[in-house]
Amino acid sequence: MNAHPNFPIPSHPKTRYVSPTLPIQQWPRMSDWFTTTSVAPGITLTTEPWVNDYFRANCYTVQGREADLQFDFCMGLVPLRPALPLSGKPVIAVASHGHIDHIGGFHEFDTRLGHAAEAAGFASMAESATLKEAYVSERYGPALLRPPHPDFNLATWELTPAPLTRTIAEGDSIDLGNRRFTVLHLPGHSPGGIALLDEVAGILLAGDVIYDDSLLDELPGSSIPDYLASMQRLLDLDCRLILAGHGAAFDRPRMQDLARAYIASRT
Numbered sequence: 596m597n598a599h600p601n602f603p604i605p606s607h608p609k610t611r612y613v614s615p616t617l618p619i620q621q622w623p624r625m626s627d628w629f630t631t632t633s634v635a636p637g638i639t640l641t642t643e644p645w646v647n648d649y650f651r652a653n654c655y656t657v658q659g660r661e662a663d664l665q666f667d668f669c670m671g672l673v674p675l676r677p678a679l680p681l682s683g684k685p686v687i688a689v690a691s692h693g694h695i696d697h698i699g700g701f702h703e704f705d706t707r708l709g710h711a712a713e714a715a716g717f718a719s720m721a722e723s724a725t726l727k728e729a730y731v732s733e734r735y736g737p738a739l740l741r742p743p744h745p746d747f748n749l750a751t752w753e754l755t756p757a758p759l760t761r762t763i764a765e766g767d768s769i770d771l772g773n774r775r776f777t778v779l780h781l782p783g784h785s786p787g788g789i790a791l792l793d794e795v796a797g798i799l800l801a802g803d804v805i806y807d808d809s810l811l812d813e814l815p816g817s818s819i820p821d822y823l824a825s826m827q828r829l830l831d832l833d834c835r836l837i838l839a840g841h842g843a844a845f846d847r848p849r850m851q852d853l854a855r856a857y858i859a860s861r862t
């Protein structure tokens with residue numbers, strides 16, 4: 596039995612604590628577990644409406660000419676891959692970082708890329724990397740994390756290890772044939788946090804580096820100095836659409852406002 600991680604669930608605006616959409620005694624149809632929405636040309640957002648919106652992550656599929664890119668993998672409560680709009684071409688799976696809300700279905704893919712700083716976490720799915728216990732413990736769940744069906748036991752649920760097949764680092768390219776993403780290493784929220792930038796389209800897949808809500812910089816593995824440096828980089832980043840790891844998409848001026856607000860709060 597793991598001890599609960601010694602960090603508080605941060606206070607967020609009340610809207611992030613809405614109750615699960617159905618009372619816990621009612622169950623969603625499995626075919627409704629994920630929703631997919633087109634958010635930009637060739638890019639589809641997949642998310643989990645049945646997961647409380649505090650943890651509900653945004654996962655993105657990019658269809659390319661020679662390969663598809665899958666960026667992040669939801670909670671792993673329900674198999675993800677069958678729900679994704681994949682084309683049947685090879686899939687390059689890239690994890691933004693190792694927290695449970697982003698990597699539950701990472702193991703469903705053969706080609707798995709992530710930053711070396713979190714490689715051990717992907718391979719072990721240890722609590723220190725995923726923070727799973729914080730999400731499913733009696734203290735925080737099931738009010739914050741409901742099981743997907745009545746036979747599902749959150750207490751014995753384990754994440755499936757997903758060792759990286761290749762590490763990626765700052766400046767690397769992920770080439771889909773007709774579009775290319777550059778890897779940005781932006782630690783702070785987590786040590787190996789990455790974002791992917793399509794410089795041509797001006798689209799940033801941001802993971803948990805930045806999203807339009809309170810940013811978490813006191814988790815195990817977080818670093819406020821690193822986060823400040825990452826935010827400084829974002830201020831100068833040339834892009835026009837930010838597809839974040841949580842919540843709504845936003846534009847560059849909003850990204851700059853969020854980055855400035857973070858810097859002001861921590862300096």
Ligand SMILES: [Zn+2]
Binds near residue numbers: 692694784785803
């Ligand atoms: Zn995270």
Ligand SMILES: [Zn+2]
Binds near residue numbers: 652694696697803840
């Ligand atoms: Zn997250």
